[in-house]
Amino acid sequence: MAELVIVDTGCANISSVYFAVKRLGVEPVISADAKLIKQAERVILPGVGTAKAAMHNLAERDLISTLQGLQQPVLGICLGMQLLTAHSMEGDVACLGLIPGEVAPLNAAGLRLPHMGWNTLHSISQHPLLKGFTAQDYLYFVHSFAVVPSQYSLAQCHYGSDFAAVIGKDNVAGAQFHPERSGKVGARLLQNFLEWQL
Amino acid sequence: MLAKRLIPCLDVRDGKVVKGVQFRNHEIIGDIVPLAQRYAEAGADELVFYDITASSDGRVVDKSWVRRIAEVIDIPFCVAGGIKSVADAGKILEMGADKVSINSPALANPQLIAELNATFGQQCVVVGIDSFFDVASGQYQVYQFTGDESRTQKTQWLTRDWVAEVQRLGAGEIVLNCMNQDGVRQGYDLAQLKSIRDICRVPLIASGGAGTMQHFTEVFSTADVDGALAASVFHKGIIQISELKAKLIADGISIRP
Secondary structure, three states, rough: OOEEEEOOOOOOHHHHHOOOOOOOOOOEEEEEOHHHHOOEEEEEEOOOHHHHHHHHHHHHHHHHHHHHOOOOOEEOOOOOOOOOEEEEOOOOEEEOOOOOOOEEEEEOOOOOEEEEEEEOEEOOOOOOOOOOOOOOOOOEEEEEEEEEOOOOOOEEEEEOOEEEEEEEEEEEEEEEHHHHOOOOHHHHHHHHHHHOOO | OOOOOEEEEEEEEOOOOEEOOOEEEEEEEEHHHHHHHHHHHHHHOOEEEEEEEEHOOOOOOOHHHHHHHHHOOOOOEEEEOOOOOOHHHHHHHOOOOOOEOHHHHHOOOOOHHHHHHHHHHHHHEEEEEEEEOOOOOOOEEEEOOOOOOOOOOEEEEEEHOOOOOHHHHHHEEEEEEEEEEHHOOOOHHHHHHHHOOOOOOEEEEEEEEOOOOOHHHHHHHHHHEEEEEEHHHHHHOOOHHHHHHHHHEEEEOOOOO
């Protein structure tokens, strides 16, 4: 049984997520095998690109019901986080529905898009994933769509408007920023995920 | 608040980091991986690696160093040089780069920008523009094949028109390299950057001319660029990133400490 499986979504940032976890001393397995994913202690759902393309890839790999049935800790990263919600307006596509919510175009109020670079968090909840996080920490974001804040937001970010930077419900959580590219602060989120006990 | 980015640029030739003056006379600065690691630890917000041989001499270039960088680096990095197709870009991104930057190949085939956007998403697609002020015509013009002096040539594009076109095609970020300033450390081309900023809706990165810490303050406060790229001042130890960040914060610029 693998300690951690990174779901092979066919997207581009899998190597960087793999290396980031490996730097924390865990050897992840990259796989699209439903059985391996089900048996893993923890699962990371990475993703860059568009929601429609990613959901298409997951359907093609016959992974949707597998991902919907996971009971162990699950972390979605960037687009992978958006896929955890019910629906994305990016391509008007149904997502995994693991966390209620909607992905909408980021209302940047005239600021440049994509929202690209290092930004801070606010409204940070007490949650095992966010242990040690403060409003002074910077995380690396790259996106044009975002999860609308809701009761499932564990932390928010402001760029023209507020959006959910971290979401969570039961065993499933997601981060809009790239922990694998957010220096020591990002590594802290991944470490917290590795230590997360349900 | 979104922080302005400081971006050391590492020009790569044959797996070594090099630096020339106004794109010429390249000298070896050091090995890629330790340099990249040093910059990440020193507080760089992002790194750019330009394979300066690739576009100009047309050979297949060994890019295995991309994977070696991805293994050790925990900040975003972009790879430029010799990316002529969706397949080329896919290999670089698969090895762990966060973005690819295209320059001469975009000029030869502008549709490549749209194809990269459709395949990998806008956030991956950086377009580098080498802009040279032509004194005779009083215009900024786009140049290509700037990695090799013997092949460097003026294109038919005025810089402003090309900036508009690459945005229309789906670029996610623009790096504007002001060639008149490159490597001479006399400051960024504030007038040009300011004028391009007005027509640039995607993140804009200033490149070429950084010589002092004050130059960074000026380019952020005057031209409102999203990031500032520099090479020699960092490679030669003229500016320490930690000191630069402290000064920029003191000057009221939004910076990740």
